[in-house]
Amino acid sequence: MKAEDKRTTHAKSDISWLMLLVLMIVVIGTLWLQSYTVLYTEGEVVQGLFQVLVFLTPICGLLGFYRRRFAAWVILVGGGALVLCQAYQIRKWAIIHEEIIGIVHYAHAEKMKSGHYPTNLDAYSFRTEWVRDHLAGFEVNDQGKLSLHYFMNHTGITYWYYSDTGFGYYPD
Numbered sequence: 312m313k314a315e316d317k318r319t320t321h322a323k324s325d326i327s328w329l330m331l332l333v334l335m336i337v338v339i340g341t342l343w344l345q346s347y348t349v350l351y352t353e354g355e356v357v358q359g360l361f362q363v364l365v366f367l368t369p370i371c372g373l374l375g376f377y378r379r380r381f382a383a384w385v386i387l388v389g390g391g392a393l394v395l396c397q398a399y400q401i402r403k404w405a406i407i408h409e410e411i412i413g414i415v416h417y418a419h420a421e422k423m424k425s426g427h428y429p430t431n432l433d434a435y436s437f438r439t440e441w442v443r444d445h446l447a448g449f450e451v452n453d454q455g456k457l458s459l460h461y462f463m464n465h466t467g468i469t470y471w472y473y474s475d476t477g478f479g480y481y482p483d
Contacts, residue, residue, distance in 0.1 A: 331379045331386075335372050338390035342368065345397040352400035354468045354482045364393060404463055408470075410442040411461055414449075415472055418457055428457045428474070 342365045349358040368390045374382035414435060421429045428451045429435075437443055447460040447469070457474040469481045 326379045326383055328375065328379065331372060331375050331383050334383055335369055335386055338386055338394065339365065339368050341394050342390060342397075345394065345401070348401050348404070349397060350482060351480065352397070352404050352463060361393070361397070364389075368393075400464075406439055407442050407445055407461065407463060410437060410439050411459065411470075411472065413438065414459060418459075418474075422457075427451070427455060 342361075346358065346362055346365055349361045353361070368386060371385045371389065372382055374385055414432065417432075417435050418428050421427075430451060432443075432446075432449055445461050445463065447462055447466060448458065449460075450458050452458065457472070459472040461470050462468055463470070471479050471481075473479070
């Protein structure tokens with residue numbers, strides 16, 4: 312087979328520019344929407360890295376001038392891996408916060424019944440047992456105010472609930 316025939320055959324089997332553009336829009340759009348949540352799941356430093364990787368994803372589209380099919384695979388595998396990783400983090404974040412809301416409701420219900428917050432969570436039934444490992448503290452201070460501290464992936468990114476001020480967050 313001649314070199315010219317190979318190029319012609321390859322050009323016919325390659326995907327269209329429109330298909331590559333649509334793939335880039337879908338993957339990059341999803342990553343862009345997820346990039347805000349990285350601050351809350353991973354912290355400021357990782358959010359910066361994530362945004363750099365999101366910026367690099369459309370640059371992979373330039374590989375389309377070499378081969379559009381290759382560029383599509385790079386975008387799909389690289390960008391898709393980022394989408395899946397962050398989707399997992401968002402799910403984990405939601406599970407933790409759902410359990411924390413349950414703990415807060417439990418503590419307030421106990422205060423309504425007995426007049427004071429519980430001193431520990433021994434009587435609380437966790438819906439998701441692994442969330443217990445993400446609790447950094449459950450305390451009632453001398454003024455009778457509740458404080459609950461928790462984290463997601465590491466203790467450098469801290470969330471809290473104070474009965475007088477509500478929920479808060481401190482990134483890395």
